[in-house]
Amino acid sequence: MKKKIIRTIGFLKGLILVFKPHLFLNWLRHPALLFSNTISLSKWISNQDKGVLLNDFYSPLRDYDKRYQLYDHLITTLDLSNEKVNYLEFGVCGAYSFNWWVQNNKNSESKFYGFDTFEGLPENWGTFKKGDMSAEVPESDDARAKFIKGLFQDSLPPFLSHTPMEATTRKIIHLDADLFTSTLFVLTSLGSSLKKGDILIFDEFNVPNHEFFAFKIFSDSFYVKTRLLGAVNNYFQVALIVE
Numbered sequence: 059m060k061k062k063i064i065r066t067i068g069f070l071k072g073l074i075l076v077f078k079p080h081l082f083l084n085w086l087r088h089p090a091l092l093f094s095n096t097i098s099l100s101k102w103i104s105n106q107d108k109g110v111l112l113n114d115f116y117s118p119l120r121d122y123d124k125r126y127q128l129y130d131h132l133i134t135t136l137d138l139s140n141e142k143v144n145y146l147e148f149g150v151c152g153a154y155s156f157n158w159w160v161q162n163n164k165n166s167e168s169k170f171y172g173f174d175t176f177e178g179l180p181e182n183w184g185t186f187k188k189g190d191m192s193a194e195v196p197e198s199d200d201a202r203a204k205f206i207k208g209l210f211q212d213s214l215p216p217f218l219s220h221t222p223m224e225a226t227t228r229k230i231i232h233l234d235a236d237l238f239t240s241t242l243f244v245l246t247s248l249g250s251s252l253k254k255g256d257i258l259i260f261d262e263f264n265v266p267n268h269e270f271f272a273f274k275i276f277s278d279s280f281y282v283k284t285r286l287l288g289a290v291n292n293y294f295q296v297a298l299i300v301e
């Protein structure tokens with residue numbers, strides 16, 4: 059009986075594909091994915107530790123500047139201001155978040171790497187168009203800071219082969235590229251080098267089809283376990299620690 063059911067399902071699947079359903083159901087793909095990812099996000103949120111000190115869920119209004127409260131919370135609770143860290147930010151644009159971290163970590167041996175096309179988003183994202191968010195490559199008078207211009211997909215592999223990073227130094231990986239593809243590429247490129255204590259910061263985590271979806275696919279595939287350190291703006295900005 060079981061074999062018969064499996065055979066029938068296999069037959070129906072083949073038949074469905076013969077009818078090329080994408081020709082008349084393509085419009086369903088985005089809302090169906092959004093629906094599925096929203097349910098997954100809701101499940102993820104309800105599994106988080108409610109005892110976390112910084113978490114404003116649910117708050118009716120979004121205040122983007124709250125992300126600095128989250129960074130401050132990390133610096134204070136993990137005592138990061140004097141620790142030697144490797145800070146890698148993906149999506150630098152005007153370097154507002156990047157500069158915050160440079161200014162708030164005083165260890166002379168820390169390194170700060172900022173990756174961006176500096177020519178704007180490589181794809182459309184919501185109401186933003188490809189090329190939006192372009193900016194001049196920032197200048198920093200702090201010798202610990204370095205900017206790497208180009209698509210992550212081109213710049214990150216050579217960077218990783220030429221830049222040794224001691225496993226004992228904590229990595230702070232700040233994902234602020236907005237896009238699913240960019241976020242997934244970075245997470246999977248860095249996945250095998252993640253160590254216990256490394257920190258992941260997301261800037262648009264609660265966007266179901268983008269940063270959240272990339273994080274979900276990555277953590278499910280790499281079996282990476284993380285713990286919530288803080289969240290603001292209803293999980294828009296989130297910080298996680300690798301366990």
Ligand SMILES: C[S@@+](CC[C@H](N)C(=O)[O-])C[C@H]1O[C@@H](n2cnc3c(N)ncnc32)[C@H](O)[C@@H]1O
Pocket residue numbers: 148149150151152153154155156173174175176177178179180191192208209210211234235236237240
């Ligand atoms: C929201 S902005 C970053 C904002 C910045 N962190 C801040 O606080 O001011 C997103 C940036 O991600 C960059 N970006 C997205 N995908 C990228 C990719 N695949 N390669 C390089 N840069 C990318 C865009 O160029 C854009 O500047």
